[in-house]
Amino acid sequence: MPRPKSLTTADLAAAALAVIDRDGLPALTMRAVAQQLGMATMALYRYVPDRQRLEILVADAILGSIDVSPPPRTDWRERLAILLDRARAAISAHPAAVPLALRHRQTSPATTRWIEAMLTVLTEAGFTGRDRVIAQRVVVDFLLGFLQNEHYAALAGAGTAAMAELSAAEYPLLVDTATQAREMSADDEFRGGTELLVLGLSARLRHRP
CATH class of the missing domain: 1.10.10.60 (Homeodomain-like)
Incomplete structure (x- = not known):
């Protein structure tokens, strides 16, 4: 027995x-x-x-540690940012395990709950049909891409430092941008990226055919 x-x-x-x-x-x-x-x-x-x-x-x-409860009933843009920040915080709490969270995310019930919460926010904002599909994909792609960069592409790390040392005469914009990037934190980049993402989604709602 x-x-x-x-x-x-x-x-x-x-x-x-x-x-x-x-x-x-x-x-x-x-x-x-x-x-x-x-x-x-x-x-x-x-x-x-x-x-x-x-x-x-x-x-x-x-992924199960992500808070998927409805964010406070504020503007949809703020609620979207809150859900993104919660996911980033939960996954980034274990940096070495980030690849596993990304690789197996579609098998986890927690992921489907987070996506449902995000779709609820997008729907209440006015996204439907194909626009909602694209909006959700863009949100997820931003999060996944940022997590990979934050933990495995060394934001403001050796690669950025090397670009900052290139010839300013030959690559003036690249050198200036890399120099600025070296002074920014991952939090700065995430907040800035979220703001740009939200601005783009807002513009799409205003200019839909």
Whole structure:
């Protein structure tokens, strides 16, 4: 008769996240998680079949922490910005695990709840049909692109620094822009990008055929 299971999916996800937060994503293995839980590696297989399943549990835990409750009944632009900020904050809380949250986002119920909340805001703003599809895609693309840049393209990092050192005579605009970028924080860029996104969506509503 098999031993009754005593660990929950939350326990497994927490142990996997602890490994990733401490040692990085490449360190996520069945053995490492088993050690984190204080159990034999083979015993872990009673709960999860492989690393892929561990990845999904981690993604669910991260995405599940996103607050999808309706933002305060303010202007739709502000509510959209709030939902974007909540998603960024939850995913960025575990920088090394960002790829898992992005890779497995479509398998997580938390993602569908966040998208439904965002679609509610867009619908109340006046987006319908194809326009709503495009607006939602643009919002998601902005968030995913920013998260990848923030954590894996080294915003204001070595690449930007190298561009700032190029010849100003040959690349005046690039050098000036890179120099400015080096002085900006990720928060500055996210807020600025959100503002531009909202302005574009607002313009679309005003100038629809």
